[in-house]
Amino acid sequence: MIDLYYWTTPNGHKISIFLEEAGLPYRLHTVNIGKGEQFAPEFLRIAPNNRIPALVDDEPADGGAPLSIFESGAILTYLAEKTGRFMPTDLxxxxxxxxxxxxxxxxxxxxxxxxxxxxTFAPEKIPYAIERYIKETARLYGVLDRRLESRDYVAGDYSIADMAIYPWIVPHERQKQNLADFPNIERWFTNIRARPAVQRAYALVEQIAARA
Incomplete structure (x- = not known):
């Protein structure tokens, strides 16, 4: 069984998407970052950088003691290697x-x-900083849009790269980005949003909100 320490952020969504796509059984442990639960000593033992997500695998492939992993990219890579899915085997x-x-x-x-x-969150609105990061986000959207011009997914077949990127495109309106300006991203985004596993992963947000 896998224990996922999670909150409803883009980085949290990456891992719930993978687990739903792979059909892996998991227990969900919410870590409410708005209440500072990421600083609890028991969570820091798993995630020393006090950030979600984190994961504990009770049945690692080496048959040893439970394995804890933090950093979403490392978790995605580990799960891809564990399952043999969503990561090519060729070099x-x-x-x-x-x-x-x-x-x-x-x-x-x-x-x-x-x-x-x-x-959105800064108590002081600094025009230079707002403009800087809106423009840099737009530049990165442009990189992704060009990458998707002649392909359905970012790196060949649907993979952990798509799972990592998609949750950061979901809040495009907050980022002051119009997907109509990036038609290849818009097509890719629509296709991934329609995947049943992605919909199940995002349904966790509503479940957690209902319990709050």
Whole structure:
């Protein structure tokens, strides 16, 4: 059984999407970051950077003790290796997926996150910062749109790269991005949003809100 420590953020959605796509049984543990639960000592033992998501696998492939993993990209890679799904086995295919996974981790996620912060959450609205991150988000959308011009998915078949990127495109309106300006992203986004596993993963948001 897999224990997923989760909150309803883009990084949290990445892992719930994979688990739903792969049909892996998992227990969901909510970590309400609005209440500071990510700083609880028991969570820090699993995720020393006090960020969600984190995962504990009670049945790792080596047959050893339960394995805990933090960082969403590392979790996606681990799950892909564990299941043999959503990651190519050939050298070149793996590198394609890895590049776009790291592109999301090092580029789209941090820049869109700053966009969210300065545009929505910052107590002081700083025009320079807002403009900077809106423009950088738009640049990254342009990179992704060009990548998707002649392909259905980011790196060959549907993969952990798509699972990592999609949740960061969901809040495009908050990021002041119009998907109509990026027709290849819009097509890709619509197709992924229609996947039953993605819909199940996002239904967790409503379930958690109902319990709050």
């Amino acid at each position: 070149r295919g793996r590198q394609e997926v890895s590049q776009w996974l790291f592109w999301q981790m090092g580029g789209l996620g941090p820049m869109a996150g700053q966009n969210h912060h300065f545009g």
